Amino acid sequence: xxxxxxxxxxxxxxxxxxxxxxxxxxxxxxxxxxxxxxxxxxxxxxxxxxxxxxxxxxxxxxxxxxxxxxxxxxxxxxxxxxxxxxxxxxxxxxxxxxxxxxxxxxxxxxxxxxxxxxxxxxxxxxxxxxxxxxxxxxxxxxxxxxxxxxxxxxxxxxxxxxxxxxxxxxxxxxxxxxxxxxxxxxxxxxxxxxxxxxxxxxxxxxxxxxxxxxxxxxxxxxxxxxxxxxx
Amino acid sequence: xxxxxxxxxxxxxxxxxxxxxxxxxxxxxxxxxxxxxxxxxxxxxxxxxxxxxxxxxxxxxxxxxxxxxxxxxxxxxxxxxxxxxxxxxxxxxxxxxxxxxxxxxxxxxxxxx
Numbered sequence: 001x002x003x004x005x006x007x008x009x010x011x012x013x014x015x016x017x018x019x020x021x022x023x024x025x026x027x028x029x030x031x032x033x034x035x036x037x038x039x040x041x042x043x044x045x046x047x048x049x050x051x052x053x054x055x056x057x058x059x060x061x062x063x064x065x066x067x068x069x070x071x072x073x074x075x076x077x078x079x080x081x082x083x084x085x086x087x088x089x090x091x092x093x094x095x096x097x098x099x100x101x102x103x104x105x106x107x108x109x110x111x112x113x114x115x116x117x118x119x120x121x122x123x124x125x126x127x128x129x130x131x132x133x134x135x136x137x138x139x140x141x142x143x144x145x146x147x148x149x150x151x152x153x154x155x156x157x158x159x160x161x162x163x164x165x166x167x168x169x170x171x172x173x174x175x176x177x178x179x180x181x182x183x184x185x186x187x188x189x190x191x192x193x194x195x196x197x198x199x200x201x202x203x204x205x206x207x208x209x210x211x212x213x214x215x216x217x218x219x220x221x222x223x224x225x226x227x228x229x230x231x
Numbered sequence: 232x233x234x235x236x237x238x239x240x241x242x243x244x245x246x247x248x249x250x251x252x253x254x255x256x257x258x259x260x261x262x263x264x265x266x267x268x269x270x271x272x273x274x275x276x277x278x279x280x281x282x283x284x285x286x287x288x289x290x291x292x293x294x295x296x297x298x299x300x301x302x303x304x305x306x307x308x309x310x311x312x313x314x315x316x317x318x319x320x321x322x323x324x325x326x327x328x329x330x331x332x333x334x335x336x337x338x339x340x341x342x343x344x
Binding site for chain 2: 060064
């Protein structure tokens with residue numbers, strides 16, 4: 001890896017005006033002398049998400065209409081590429097993750113060195129509702145069936161990639177199943193990865209904004225379609 | 232009584248589907264082939280619901296010794312699954328194209344700033 005200078009933090013956001021300001025404000029401004037740039041992908045919000053993100057100093061890329069978290073993440077990754085970022089972080093904008101933990105994930109990537117570091121909510125699931133644990137374990141199992149890779153939290157939105165890993169990815173899913181697809185790419189491209197525990201903050205707000213039962217069904221359908229096409 | 236309800240229901244659905252298809256065809260949102268296909272399909276459904284003994288004639292004519300009503304409806308079900316699968320694939324393709332377009336526009340707008 002070349003000497004890293006810029007870290008891009010990609011945040012897909014849809015109607016997060018209530019919390020996004022606080023999340024951006026808590027993102028570290030520098031990590032090991034590297035500058036941190038926040039890219040918010042406003043996924044067709046009807047509230048003031050974009051304005052608040054701009055006020056907090058984030059770069060805002062705006063989808064004309066709501067495409068979903070997966071597509072917004074891919075747009076953010078492309079924007080990070082255009083900014084020539086050396087390290088790319090993805091984090092949820094609903095306050096579920098603690099932005100202060102970006103530092104430990106980036107340091108794990110650099111010290112490994114690894115290509116990908118995944119923030120796992122399931123390695124220390126304290127405070128995580130039992131239904132979420134069960135749903136995530138089921139999606140881990142389905143991810144294994146489709147992509148032959150078992151990781152502790154395949155659906156985590158909190159990840160760090162090296163630039164070379166991002167360039168190696170060939171991601172096509174626009175839906176939530178992009179998380180599983182990234183795991184598949186880690187396996188296919190023989191990338192070095194590590195999972196480290198992260199806190200998941202489950203407030204009433206983040207639970208209401210998080211993945212719903214129907215999204216889970218969509219992920220399973222999307223993954224099964226991939227499996228069928230391969231057969 | 233139930234049979235009458237089925238007949239009226241299928242007639243109603245066919246009328247809606249064919250008129251919708253005709254409006255789309257006139258508005259050039261649907262090709263002639265698609266209009267003919269849907270009209271023929273719904274006409275066949277109406278014919279079967281109005282004269283159910285046709286199924287017996289078809290089974291007798293095309294079925295072998297063991298083919299029965301189950302085989303007939305089984306084939307229909309397989310066909311329906313195939314249609315649903317094709318629709319799912321096509322919808323997914325359209326969604327992918329739409330997604331790509333919106334992403335491109337977003338990144339171009341961002342570039343200009």
